[in-house]
């Protein structure tokens with residue numbers, strides 16, 4: 001058999017096609033042995049059983065004692081009871097009605113005229129989904145959209161000055177959407193207060209321009225109530241942040257941006273249905289999970305490089321980074337055994353990345369597998385010929401296929417997902433596919449994909465630093481002192497005190513006389 005025909009056969013054996021979605025997954029270049037699924041029979045059975053329990057509403061996030069309900073969001077009939085069903089359908093109607101009113105100018109800024117801009121303030125799962133969807137589908141949005149997704153003051157200043165200088169109506173015609181499931185995330189709270197200050201600086205009430213998306217009774221919920229926000233959309237306990245894009249978190253912004261949210265939900269629902277089969281070879285989500293498992297030896301030994309060959313999908317890898325890494329990156333398995341699981345995810349877009357890091361992928365350390373995303377349709381309308389009989393779309397396809405071959409020839413594996421075009425239905429389907437692959441993979445390796453205990457450590461340490469910063473501020477005097485002197489005075493760690501002092505010296509609260517070592521630097525009140 002020729003080399004070409006052997007590839008042809010393995011492609012046929014390894015492709016799963018869903019014509020109803022215009023989608024296929026090809027795992028032929030992962031070289032998964034034919035008996036791999038058989039060897040993992042027990043784990044696969046556990047995964048299929050587990051996802052049924054998730055969808056049935058069992059408490060599958062045991063550490064937090066929570067149900068895992070994101071699959072109900074696109075098919076409310078799956079919800080385990082009527083109350084939860086209502087928690088899905090009512091906000092959906094409300095948010096559609098709200099978006100219509102904003103578009104018609106019935107909900108408008110008090111100075112008159114429709115809202116022209118949207119400022120989304122959130123972080124992690126409360127930002128990444130909306131960012132991905134806006135980039136992928138928001139080209140015709142009636143509201144030009146901006147994000148505060150950090151507590152970086154310079155970043156917020158840059159965003160505000162863009163709103164002021166480059167949009168119709170500036171701040172006064174900007175609707176702010178404050179998104180936080182917990183309602184207590186400091187970055188988001190800071191972003192909200194910074195935005196509020198920008199409205200107040202021009203004599204406007206923040207509440208007249210603000211909407212909150214948050215859990216009932218949260219700090220943000222109370223703040224929104226006290227400050228008469230235009231609306232509060234609920235976020236439920238049984239939806240995790242990184243799987244919240246099809247809840248109010250993703251749907252309120254998408255509806256405001258004029259995106260077809262019914263198609264988004266429908267695409268996800270169809271992918272859910274197609275990947276509900278217990279036949280692993282016909283289940284694209286299980287195929288994906290098994291490919292990850294095989295590539296990384298069930299231990300995440302290989303990173304996943306996500307390469308969509310389409311500019312509008314550039315944020316997909318960033319979105320998947322949280323979905324996969326926060327879900328699968330766990331110290332312990334469900335039996336309490338230390339396992340240090342996870343799969344590292346990075347990527348950007350092809351062919352652009354071929355001119356950046358693909359050199360290492362092809363020739364360097366073989367610690368990854370690639371996930372190509374092929375979009376069959378190049379563009380709407382006619383194409384110019386960039387070479388005789390050749391279009392830019394031909395090149396894009398050529399580069400994808402070429403890179404896939406070149407990687408495979410040097411022993412680097414890849415998965416190829418093919419979709420017809422980037423539209424709301426397909427984005428819904430892609431999100432659902434990866435959500436289900438994450439559920440399956442977590443069940444294959446026996447971990448809880450729905451908690452994030454590790455994130456707390458950094459938050460707690462940041463709180464300790466902020467307390468110390470106040471003490472260090474209080475210990476500054478008009479005469480110069482070293483970090484060691486201040487540390488011994490307030491009984492704190494010298495290195496921590498030194499970093500507080502350099503921060504204060506760079507932000508106008510202290511001045512520093514630089515010595516030849518950090519120990520010789522001397523600080524006083526500014």
Ligand SMILES: O=P(O)(O)OC[C@H]1O[C@H](O)[C@H](O)[C@@H](O)[C@@H]1O
Pocket residue numbers: 123124125126179180181182183184185188241242326452455
């Ligand atoms: O929506 P929020 O409650 O503000 O949370 C925002 C994000 O912050 C946390 O630290 C979590 O690790 C993320 O999973 C979450 O999406």
